[in-house]
Amino acid sequence: MIELRHFRYFVAVAEEGHVTRAAARLGIQQPPLSQQIRALEREVGAQLFRRLPRGVELTDAGRTLLEKARLVLSDVDLALDAARRTARGEQGQLVIGFTSSAAFHPLVASVVRLLRQTAPGVTLALREGNTSDLIGELRSERLDAAFVRSPVERPVGLVVEPLLAEDMLVALPDQHAIAERLARRARGGMLEGRIALAELAEETFILYRRPSGPGLYDSIIAACRAAGFSPRIGQEAPQMVSTLSLVAAGLGVSVIPASMARLETNGIAYARLDDLPRLTAPLHLAYREEKPSGALERFIDCVRRSGDVI
Numbered sequence: 001m002i003e004l005r006h007f008r009y010f011v012a013v014a015e016e017g018h019v020t021r022a023a024a025r026l027g028i029q030q031p032p033l034s035q036q037i038r039a040l041e042r043e044v045g046a047q048l049f050r051r052l053p054r055g056v057e058l059t060d061a062g063r064t065l066l067e068k069a070r071l072v073l074s075d076v077d078l079a080l081d082a083a084r085r086t087a088r089g090e091q092g093q094l095v096i097g098f099t100s101s102a103a104f105h106p107l108v109a110s111v112v113r114l115l116r117q118t119a120p121g122v123t124l125a126l127r128e129g130n131t132s133d134l135i136g137e138l139r140s141e142r143l144d145a146a147f148v149r150s151p152v153e154r155p156v157g158l159v160v161e162p163l164l165a166e167d168m169l170v171a172l173p174d175q176h177a178i179a180e181r182l183a184r185r186a187r188g189g190m191l192e193g194r195i196a197l198a199e200l201a202e203e204t205f206i207l208y209r210r211p212s213g214p215g216l217y218d219s220i221i222a223a224c225r226a227a228g229f230s231p232r233i234g235q236e237a238p239q240m241v242s243t244l245s246l247v248a249a250g251l252g253v254s255v256i257p258a259s260m261a262r263l264e265t266n267g268i269a270y271a272r273l274d275d276l277p278r279l280t281a282p283l284h285l286a287y288r289e290e291k292p293s294g295a296l297e298r299f300i301d302c303v304r305r306s307g308d309v310i
Helices: 004-016 019-026 030-044 060-087 106-118 131-139 177-181 214-226 240-248 258-263 294-309
Strands: 049-052 055-058 091-098 121-128 145-148 158-173 190-195 204-208 232-237 254-257 268-273 280-288
Touching: 004 019, 004 030, 004 060, 019 030, 055 060, 060 091, 060 294, 091 131, 091 294, 106 121, 106 294, 121 294, 131 145, 131 158, 131 214, 131 280, 145 294, 158 177, 158 240, 158 258, 158 294, 177 190, 177 268, 204 214, 204 240, 204 254, 214 254, 214 280, 232 240, 240 254, 240 258, 240 268, 254 258, 280 294
Parallel strands: 091 121, 091 145, 190 268, 204 232
Antiparallel strands: 049 055, 145 280, 158 254, 158 268, 158 280
């Protein structure tokens, strides 16, 4: 049976034109090398070298084999290098999920940018979904990791790593009385000053529907009740971004993660809340408990490094 070592020995002898020099190059003794070359010739069924007084030269069959043997060894080296690079997280493919609100946080863009800088051989496919769907896709191995908001409970078989908690803002139609009262504005539709959540007791709320984001939904309801009222829910939008469109249309107010104010939707003003304890929108990275691939380990490291900077 022909083994890779036979090809390595053969190529060394062919390049050196001398068995003794090839043996020195390979770090083995000359007699075993000669035996291996004869064994290869028996397997091929043809003479590969002509023996000369001071060395050897290739036969026609040997020249043909040399060309192919070099290709085989090159392919093997490339395959081994690719496997090592994949194990080190320098190349590979990842499918990463994110909620619609997470997409607006600078952490996500920072992670993608850092991964491209440190591991350009890793390709990313990004998939948007709600927290519940993303958790399901992680379990079924259609995703490698996902940026999610706040699962109601820790999903079995997954790691849910806390990354940060950002403040939440009130999104108001820009003609709303509160927006008129806090008329001085900073850039991006942000109102100067803060409001108490209790000021919204008579408002109609537009929220991201609970099955899609149970953690945020429950946090908003709990905060309103702590402020002394039960919010009147006018509509539950299927996507977080959809809530802003409905607010801009004047159908109600909403409470959103602060990073979504980057969207700067026309017809909306944003107000900060002064209630304590703060109403926050946590961001987590979820992935399976099993040992991650090299590429996923590299991605998780980029997430943690970006989180330290953001």
